[in-house]
Structure formats: structure tokens, C-alpha cells
Amino acid sequence: MNYHSEEHEIWYEFDREIETTPTLVAVALAPLCGRAFESVSFDFEIEPDVLHSIKTFTQAEVVAPKGQPSLQQENRQNSTILSFSGGFDSVAAKALMTKDTHLVSLDLGGWFKREAAYFERYSPITIKTNIRQVPDQRTALTKNNWLFMATGAILCAKHLGASYHVFGSILGERFSFPASKRRIPLLESIGLIDVPVTAGITELGTTKIMLQTHYDEVADSLISLANKGDRKQYYKQAMVALLADELGLDNPVTDFSAKWDRKIPFNRSYTTALSSLYFIAHGRLDLIEPLYDEIPTSVIEFARSLTMGFMNKVNTDFYEWTPKLIRTPLFEKLSELELLPYTESDWAEIHEVREFLKNWFS
Structure with a gap:
């Protein structure tokens, strides 16, 4: 790659024989461009329809030798790829999907x-790459667009005959407004449809799934997702402590202590604030209070007036766009794990919570 008068090499190393194409490589590179460049030039052929999608995605002038028209239906098997990181949300998505789902990491x-050291136990298709280190870790091109996380799935799409793609995306900030269909045109240009699997579940819900389906791996997964001094590490450990107790399980994080020094304001994270209301409503202010400089009295009083039961349930509105092939076994597994749909009383609380949190988050 040449830009800003500098030359950089980007590489991908597969752990097994995988057939990819120049067009798929171009799509994998598009998120590294994001909208940071006015013009982008490829020196290899790209399928015309996909080239148009890359232009739309980057909003740049994109030039490349013209390739043959797309053959999206070639080798199409309607299979599904999960972009798998080994974190709680990712493992929960895996637990909710059929065994023939392809894991790509x-x-x-x-x-x-740390991530690779943990997820390799699941034997995913693994692609080593330096994209998070070009030009270096702090200024990596991956900052230009989050879709770089689908790099592995993109490169393997043709080989696996995939029609569907899944991220371990949860119900976080999207809780603040009604469910809507999420389309990712860049992926659609190569025949991959984004499918919601954990989109209607909060991070408390995915933690509950992790405890029920992969209890013995909870501690290792936590180590993989953040440094011991990282706020995310404490926050996840607090959720594990709370939900393990509610499920009648021993806390798998045996050295957990409800102490934290690097405080944050209550309005730092919408998703964390939302989960905090559940902690308070369930009488565990002691677990979440160490995270904050201060939790406003009005927040504590509000949370104690609610059940917050919906946090461990499912917003089924998100699954209107999930293909029946995936939706049917998904709903069966959600039922087995006691993650039930919202009730009328849940929706009443949800509307209250949405309005209340507007006081801190626009």
C-alpha cells in the first residue's frame, strides 16, 4: 500500500488451504480505506458490481482494472460464517447457532x-494479519472503519459458499431506539447477508449464556478480552459475579474482588449505564458502584423502582430479518436457556428506561 508518500506491506496468512479471489481481497481492504482517502487505486482486477460497491463505501474515486462480471451463485451453499473473537458475545452467538456454522477468526x-491464545481451542479458520499494526498499532488503518472485523469472513466467503454472516453484536446503544434492519451493502456485494443472532440480547444476556453453556471457560475468556488493569475486565467480572449468583453457580472467577481504582463518570458509556440499572435493581449496588466516580442518587432511586427483568430476556423485534434457516434453531436454543421474549410489562419498563437515560445520553 502506498499513501502519504509511504509504502506499507499488508499480509494475510491462512492456517489452511483457502481459495480467495482478487475481488474479495479488494473488499477486505475497503474498510482500511474507510472514508480517509479521496482516491483509491487497485492494481488488480475487481468485479464491476463490487467495484461500484467499494466506491459507494469509501465515497472516493476508485480505479481498478475491470474484471469479469460477478458469479455470486457459484459454489453457494447457503452456509453461515460467524466472525469469531472468543469474547462472551462471540461465544454466546456460537452457542445459539447450529454446529455447521463456520467459525472464522x-x-x-x-x-x-490473548484473543488468539483463547479462540484457537475452537479450531476456527484462522487468518493471521498485520492490519492492526499498519502503519503501527496506535495509528492503524483499521481505525478507518469497524468493518475490518469481517476481514476473515470476506476472504473465505467464496471458499465456504457462504450466504450469511454473523457478528456477535449485542443490544447495547441500539436499545435506545426501536429495532431496525441493519444492512451492510459492502458485504451484500459479495453475497453475504448480515444476520442478527445476538442483536436482541444485552451483554448481561450473553454473559448468562456463557455461564450456562461454557462455564469452565469463563475465566479464560475474560483473560483473553482485556488486560487485568482494564476497566472492561472489572466490568465483565462484576457481571459474572452477579449472574453466577442468580443462576445458583459458584463464581468461576475465583479471585474477583469488588474494588476498582480508575473511576469513570456515569455518562461515559450508555451500555454500561444500562447494565448498572440492573445491578442496582437486583440489590447489587456493591458490585457496580466501584466502577464510577459517583452514581447519582436519582439513578439509584429510579433503578430500585424497577425489576429490569428485560435485561435477561430477548427483544425478538430484531429477528424479523433473520432467515428461517437460522431463526428456527435460534429460538429453540433461546428457549432452552430461559431467555424469553419481552412481555407487555417489560416493554413498559423499557420505555421508562429509554426516557430516563436521555438525561445523561443524547
């Missing part, structure tokens, strides 16, 4: 070595 090296 990125070994990003550097700061992310």
Missing part, C-alpha cells in the same frame, strides 16, 4: 495475542 498479533 483473525489473529491480529500485538495487543491482541
Whole structure:
């Protein structure tokens, strides 16, 4: 790659024989461009329809040798790829999907070595790459667009005959407004439809799934997702402590202590604030209070007036766009794990919570 008068090499190393194409490589590179460049030039052929999608995605002038028209239906098997990181949300998505789902992971090296050390136990298709280190870890091109996380799935799409793609995306900030269909045209240009699996479940819900389906791996997964001094590490440990107790399980994080020094304001994270209301409503202010400089008295009083039961349930509105092939076994597994749909009383509380949190989050 040449830009800003500098030359950089980007590489991908597969752990097994995988057939990819120049067009798929171009799509994998598009998120690294994001909208940071006015013009982008590829020196290899790209299918015309996909080239148009890359132009739309980057909003740049994109030039490349013209390739043959797309053959999207070639080798199409309606299979599904899960972009798998080994975190709670990712493992929960895996637990909710059928066994023939293809797991594809990125070994990003550097700061992310912990992830690879954990997820390799699941034997995913693994692609080592330096994209999080070009030009270096702090200024990596991956900052240009989050869709770089689908790099592995993109490169493997043709080989696996995939029609559907899944992220372990949860119900976080999207809780603040009604469900809507999420389309990712860049993926659609190569025949991959984004499918919601954990989109209607909060991070408390995915933690509950993790405890029920992969209890013995909870501690290892936590180590993989953040440094011991990382706020995310404490926050996840607090959720594990709370939900393990509610499920009647021993806390798998045996050295957990409800103490934290690096405080944050209550309005730092919408998703964390939302979960905090559940902690308070369920009488565990002691677990979440150490995270904050201060939890406003009005927040504590509000949370104690609610059940917040919907946090461990499912917003089925998100699954209107899930293909029946995936939706049917998904709903069966949600039922087995006691993650039930919202009730009328849940929706009443949800509307209250949405309005209340507007006081801190626009």
C-alpha cells in the first residue's frame, strides 16, 4: 500500500488451504480505506458490481482494472460464517447457532495475542494479519472503519459458499431506539447477508449464556478480552459475579474482588449505564458502584423502582430479518436457556428506561 508518500506491506496468512479471489481481497481492504482517502487505486482486477460497491463505501474515486462480471451463485451453499473473537458475545452467538456454522477468526498479533491464545481451542479458520499494526498499532488503518472485523469472513466467503454472516453484536446503544434492519451493502456485494443472532440480547444476556453453556471457560475468556488493569475486565467480572449468583453457580472467577481504582463518570458509556440499572435493581449496588466516580442518587432511586427483568430476556423485534434457516434453531436454543421474549410489562419498563437515560445520553 502506498499513501502519504509511504509504502506499507499488508499480509494475510491462512492456517489452511483457502481459495480467495482478487475481488474479495479488494473488499477486505475497503474498510482500511474507510472514508480517509479521496482516491483509491487497485492494481488488480475487481468485479464491476463490487467495484461500484467499494466506491459507494469509501465515497472516493476508485480505479481498478475491470474484471469479469460477478458469479455470486457459484459454489453457494447457503452456509453461515460467524466472525469469531472468543469474547462472551462471540461465544454466546456460537452457542445459539447450529454446529455447521463456520467459525472464522483473525489473529491480529500485538495487543491482541490473548484473543488468539483463547479462540484457537475452537479450531476456527484462522487468518493471521498485520492490519492492526499498519502503519503501527496506535495509528492503524483499521481505525478507518469497524468493518475490518469481517476481514476473515470476506476472504473465505467464496471458499465456504457462504450466504450469511454473523457478528456477535449485542443490544447495547441500539436499545435506545426501536429495532431496525441493519444492512451492510459492502458485504451484500459479495453475497453475504448480515444476520442478527445476538442483536436482541444485552451483554448481561450473553454473559448468562456463557455461564450456562461454557462455564469452565469463563475465566479464560475474560483473560483473553482485556488486560487485568482494564476497566472492561472489572466490568465483565462484576457481571459474572452477579449472574453466577442468580443462576445458583459458584463464581468461576475465583479471585474477583469488588474494588476498582480508575473511576469513570456515569455518562461515559450508555451500555454500561444500562447494565448498572440492573445491578442496582437486583440489590447489587456493591458490585457496580466501584466502577464510577459517583452514581447519582436519582439513578439509584429510579433503578430500585424497577425489576429490569428485560435485561435477561430477548427483544425478538430484531429477528424479523433473520432467515428461517437460522431463526428456527435460534429460538429453540433461546428457549432452552430461559431467555424469553419481552412481555407487555417489560416493554413498559423499557420505555421508562429509554426516557430516563436521555438525561445523561443524547
